[in-house]
Amino acid sequence: MESGGGMEVWMSWGMFWGVMGAMGAAAYYLLVLAGAAERKGKRAVDLGGGSITREQVKSSYQKYASFFEKPKQIEAKDNVPNFVDTFYNLVTDIYEWGWGQSFHFSPAVPGRSHKESTRIHEERVVDLLGVKPGQKVLDVGCGVGGPMRAIASYSQSHVTGITINDYQVARARSHNKKAGLDEICEVVCGNFLQMPFEDSSFDGAYSIEATCHAPELKDVYSEVFRVLKPGHLYVTYEWVTTPLFRADNTLHVECIHGIEHGDALPGLRSYKQVGEIAKQVGFKVLEDKDLALPPAQPWWTRLKMGRLAYYRNHLVIALLSFLGIAPKGVVDVHEMLFKTADHLTRGGEMGIFSPMHLLVLQKPEECS
């Protein structure tokens, strides 16, 4: 009897430590190892609220969400840069953790990884701009500088990036230094609607999925026009609705509103509008086409394939938040991203939305 009882105790202790060990390993995997698209970059335990204090994350998220309540504050033009800055405080860490240092989409390239496809989409900008080593290039809305580093090392040009978010400036500078590119990559905190640069001072300019945040596209295009040297080029990848979008189709409208809500957009423009605005500003339009159209492979497959990982990420974030490691509001922010991933995927599948409408624009030579 006694020895049987001893055996039971021994077995239950064994099971206890076994379960504890398994839980510890699972927690280590979830919290430390898993989920980082860039393994050496952000880790789940480092997720924060950008320049916002931990305590303010929840209220900042609520403030962000309230912009879309009626009457929509997002419609007041002057509020937009501030609202976009708040958005990037909330999402920058999650983007880096779950996507990488390039905050944009790219067409899937058969046989290539996401990282390689991203790089190909970025290097295409250099090929289109035709910039030479040592020339000065402007990155309009640079994020944490993934594209800037790829473009600078591919072209050996000097790239200056501008972003409204000072947390991104710090992240981008730190990444530039780590990559040994800080001599040719510079980052400035500022508003691309009023840029702190001299007239006609850049040999080339580009924007990747950034100008969609401008309340008036003509304001940012006019600024790029001003700072670009005459005869030189501006390449932009625009978020637009495509010719398949129907304003009288409820499904389409809901999908586009979902994209606007989860991505801090004051209102998506149509593919037609972007080219027209460029012309109004004075640019010569050299190319105007949707890079998402076949034969390009779908850009949204990466988003769709990630679904399982997003559930795991949600679990990790909820756990970290419960343990007081991640700020409370991060769960809400992640949920918002979760929903927007769905809207973006549906927009891609229905063919009503593109995040890569290409414009190659030239400032006329006679403009001095």
Ligand SMILES: C=C(CC[C@@H](C)[C@H]1CC[C@H]2C3=CC[C@H]4[C@H](C)[C@@H](O)CC[C@]4(C)[C@H]3CC[C@]12C)C(C)C
């Ligand atoms: C150009 C913009 C951003 C484009 C993309 C970089 C981001 C758009 C949606 C983001 C994401 C959605 C789902 C997230 C997921 C739930 C999370 O677990 C991990 C991060 C995501 C994959 C996240 C990553 C970045 C996006 C793909 C806009 C804002 C103009």
Ligand SMILES: C[S@@+](CC[C@H](N)C(=O)[O-])C[C@H]1O[C@@H](n2cnc3c(N)ncnc32)[C@H](O)[C@@H]1O
């Ligand atoms: C989706 S991110 C893209 C970043 C980068 N182009 C990339 O592909 O990684 C959009 C960027 O535009 C910047 N942005 C939005 N509105 C801005 C404004 N008014 N002035 C300066 N930057 C702005 C954001 O801060 C962010 O860095």
